[in-house]
Amino acid sequence: MAEVSAATTTALLGRWVSPPARKAGTLAGTVAWIYGRAQSSTSSAMVVRAHMYVTVGDTDTVRGVLLNNYTGATVFPTVATGGGTSGVALTGSVALQTGDRIVCEFGYQAQNTSAAAETGTLHYGGTGTTDLASGSTTVAAAPGWVEFSGADGLFSTPTSEIVDRFTTGIGSRFVYYGGTFWNAGWKRVAVPATSSYPALMATDVGYEITGSTYYGEIVKMPTGGTNTTFSAMLLGPLDNGTYMSTRYTVATGLLSFINAVGYSDATPTTLAYSPVAHRWVRFREAAGTFYWETSPDAVTWTVRRSVPAPQWIRFGTLRTSFQGYADAGNTATVAEIDNVNSTPATVVKVWNGTAWAPKPLKVWNGSTWVTRPVKSWSETAWF
Incomplete structure (x- = not known):
């Protein structure tokens, strides 16, 4: 996207929306990202501009702002290269509800004083198996990414x-x-x-x-x-x-x-x-x-x-x-x-002198001690 103003100009290059939150919780902490970006010339003086917020479900209503119009300090390179942050403190925390979505908007702020056309580019859509790294020029293949430190368990x-x-x-x-x-x-x-x-x-x-x-x-x-x-x-x-x-x-x-x-x-x-x-x-x-x-x-x-x-x-x-x-x-x-993610019936708890500790239950089969399942009565059958 090009800008032709001698004044400081801000432009939106892309907006990304997360899947819906799977459970309610508070999103706080930091956010990090890497994506491919470039500017048309060294005189463009473009830096990243980012804004992130949470919407109420699938509506346009804003639940709360996570990162408020963040402006970076590193000027874009003229060759498309991965760049971003290792972690920026969120402006505020947001109490998410089930179904809410995160919206991440990225663009640039052109800080040049020239009226000549200057272009900023954001690369996305890479389908490679290795994520884009800072300083890498594999922007066409390696996917960019955004990661919130406090999102674990909320969206998956x-x-x-x-x-x-x-x-x-x-x-x-x-x-x-x-x-x-x-x-x-x-x-x-x-x-x-x-x-x-x-x-x-x-x-x-x-x-x-x-x-x-x-x-x-x-x-x-x-x-x-x-x-x-x-x-x-x-x-x-x-x-x-x-x-x-x-x-x-x-x-x-x-x-x-x-x-x-x-x-x-x-x-x-x-x-x-x-x-x-x-x-x-x-x-x-x-x-x-x-x-x-x-x-x-x-x-x-x-x-x-x-x-x-x-x-x-x-x-x-x-x-x-x-x-x-x-x-x-x-x-x-x-x-x-x-027993996927389940404690087996062959485990019982015994007192070890200070606490109840889980131990496998073993029975004598005539020649050695072996682990055997325990069955319990559930109204109509043994399980």
Whole structure:
């Protein structure tokens, strides 16, 4: 957009609107952003101008202002380059209600004194898997971003809220395809390994794992098939080849902890799978670090791998799934999944001298102590 005034001029280049808030809460703290920007010449003297606010639902009514006409100090480059802030304190806090939206407006303030036409440009729409960084010129591919420090859990649901014990079927939190089914006798979900990539998926892509967890009990891994056969738990955005995964490969017997970009990870962490030690698998994010963990009982967890949390982890657009795969013509038994984000019935609490602590319940099977489920009566049946 061009301006031709010798006076200081402000121009709006773009407006972005968030998805609706999923729950009520107060939005406060800081906001950071990076996007591609450029000016037509060094004499343009353009700096960023930003205004952010919350609307009442889908209306034009302003609930409250978050950032009031912020004016930057860094002049745009003449070559399109990523730039922004590492964090600006919000002008005020806003008490959001469910359904409210954040509106972010970006433009420029031209501080030149020339009447010649000067142009400011904002780049957006990149679809690459790596977010745009400050100083980067990959503005056509790498997407720009805006991040509020206090928005976690307000515009997306924490992955820890995806809970299902599968006692009476597959609940509303999940959808399945490609042959996944619930077994009434087992009271858990079976995920086969076939060429159609069957999976049990969370029904929504509006989840986030920042400061949260996601775990499940893998009662049984599949058997049979060739070296292509696997069973995995995944966390990622829409299907673009970027995801975190804990994968069991049938032929090798290895459990791999994968940070995939472009559908692959050249250096995954691997170990020999144990159906006892690795009965439970978990994803967790805390203080900017992403963790892969395993546990024999959902009480004591062991970190198997950790990496600095990538930018996409902090987006509230994640999907979780349990997935299987095998080449056409191969056969494999199913993986059996249970107790997603749920404390198992095999855990009880005992007094340790100072507090009640969760411990796995074990029974003697004639030769060793093994973990066994506890059943309770629910009016008409044992569960």
